Amino acid sequence: xxxxxxxxxxxxxxxxxxxxxxxxxxxxxxxxxxxxxxxxxxxxxxxxxxxxxxxxxxxxxxxxxxxxxxxxxxxxxxxxxxxxxxxxxxxxxxxxxxxxxxxxxxxxxxxxxxxxxxxxxxxxxxxxxxxxxxxxxxxxxxxxxxx
Amino acid sequence: xxxxxxxxxxxxxxxxxxxxxxxxxxxxxxxxxxxxxxxxxxxxxxxxxxxxxxxxxxxxxxxxxxxxxxxxxxxxxxxxxxxxxxxxxxxxxxxxxxxxxxxxxxxxxxxxxxxxxxxxxxxxxxxxxxxxxxxxxxxxxxxxx
Numbered sequence: 001x002x003x004x005x006x007x008x009x010x011x012x013x014x015x016x017x018x019x020x021x022x023x024x025x026x027x028x029x030x031x032x033x034x035x036x037x038x039x040x041x042x043x044x045x046x047x048x049x050x051x052x053x054x055x056x057x058x059x060x061x062x063x064x065x066x067x068x069x070x071x072x073x074x075x076x077x078x079x080x081x082x083x084x085x086x087x088x089x090x091x092x093x094x095x096x097x098x099x100x101x102x103x104x105x106x107x108x109x110x111x112x113x114x115x116x117x118x119x120x121x122x123x124x125x126x127x128x129x130x131x132x133x134x135x136x137x138x139x140x141x142x143x144x145x146x147x
Numbered sequence: 148x149x150x151x152x153x154x155x156x157x158x159x160x161x162x163x164x165x166x167x168x169x170x171x172x173x174x175x176x177x178x179x180x181x182x183x184x185x186x187x188x189x190x191x192x193x194x195x196x197x198x199x200x201x202x203x204x205x206x207x208x209x210x211x212x213x214x215x216x217x218x219x220x221x222x223x224x225x226x227x228x229x230x231x232x233x234x235x236x237x238x239x240x241x242x243x244x245x246x247x248x249x250x251x252x253x254x255x256x257x258x259x260x261x262x263x264x265x266x267x268x269x270x271x272x273x274x275x276x277x278x279x280x281x282x283x284x285x286x287x288x289x290x291x292x
Contacts, residue, residue, distance in 0.1 A: 014160060021162045036166045037178040038220065046182060051189050051218035069219050 002048045003137050004039055005089045007117055007145075016113075020078060020092040028095065031076040035068060039090070047085040055082075057101070057111060063118045065111060067093065077101075079110050081118045086136040089114075089121065120145045182220035184229075184240060189218055191236035205235050 006015035013019065024032050042048050057079065058065030068078040068090075075096045081089040091114045094106050101107035124130035124145065131140045192202060199218070203211040216222050224232075229240045 008158060011158075014162065015158070018160050018162050021166060025162075025166075032166065033170055033174065034178065034221075036163070037170050037175050038182065040167065040170070040175065041179055041182050041220075045179070046186055049186060049189060051185060051215070052182070052220050054219075069221050071221050 001044065001137065002042050002046075002086045002088060003139075004043050005087070005139065007089065007091060016091040017078075020090075020094075023092070023094065024076060028070075028074070028076050031070040031074045034070045035076065035078050038068065038070075042088070048082055048088045049085065050082075053080065053082055058115045058118065060115060060119075062122075063115045064122075065114045065118055077107070079114045081114055081121065083121070084132070084136060087132065087139070089117070091117070117145065178220075181222065184224065185218050185220035185222070187238055187240060188232065188236065191238045192218075195236065202235070206231060 006017040008015045014022075021032060038052070042052065046052075053066040053068055054077075055066045057067050064081050064083060066080055066082050068080055070076045070078075077093040077096045079091045079093045081091070083089065092110050094104075094110065096104065096107060098104045098107075101111050121130065124142075125132070129142050132138070133140050192199070199211040199214040203214050206214075208214065217224070217228075226241070232238070233240050
């Protein structure tokens with residue numbers, strides 16, 4: 001089992017993952033369904049095994065930013081912060097039709113955003129404002145990352 | 148509009164709910180099987196102490212990137228690949244073939260103390276039942292009072 005979190009910056013517009021669904025639902029319904037089904041499996045049955053993700057997508061060696069694949073011949077990418085096998089934070093992403101995400105403005109923004117929030121989360125975990133429960137499955141403490 | 152503090156951990160998304168409801172049990176089962184196979188391969192590689200490149204070499208693949216794809220839980224395997232992986236990794240991914248070492252045949256044996264010992268005809272009949280069920284060799288157990 002694993003817990004899957006997302007980020008919320010504006011209650012009205014929803015979480016980053018809501019943005020991801022809204023942006024891709026019409027154009028990539030099957031790919032989106034596949035990603036949601038995989039997240040369901042990760043959350044309910046498996047844990048977030050490293051092999052399910054494309055690791056080291058961020059620029060910093062310790063940012064834990066990775067991407068969740070959809071079907072192999074498709075290109076929809078969901079960027080995540082994989083904190084452990086039991087906790088992931090999912091963000092947004094998009095269709096990757098370039099060799100590297102740096103070559104795409106939208107994907108660059110999404111990855112940089114995840115790197116930014118990863119830094120905040122890891123700092124807050126280090127200073128104790130944010131903690132991980134003893135079973136490893138939940139964040140505890142102040143979930144408001146920026147004030 | 149609610150503030151973040153009001154919403155807190157109780158946030159729920161209709162978009163996510165709708166999408167989850169749209170996945171049919173059949174679609175979810177296909178995803179589950181692919182991810183379960185990937186998990187079994189991953190565990191088997193770990194148990195053998197192999198890296199992706201070790202498996203790629205044993206499978207005579209041109210690149211270990213195909214192994215990464217197999218492990219991602221998104222791959223549609225062919226029977227040929229699954230059979231090859233089973234043999235190399237000593238795991239069972241397909242459980243449809245009878246296995247002489249593990250198949251169990253349930254035979255109800257009634258022991259009646261007042262009855263005469265099993266005759267050759269009785270044994271032949273038992274052998275016939277076993278043959279019909281898959282041709283396994285019976286183990287004769289002597290029951291003593």
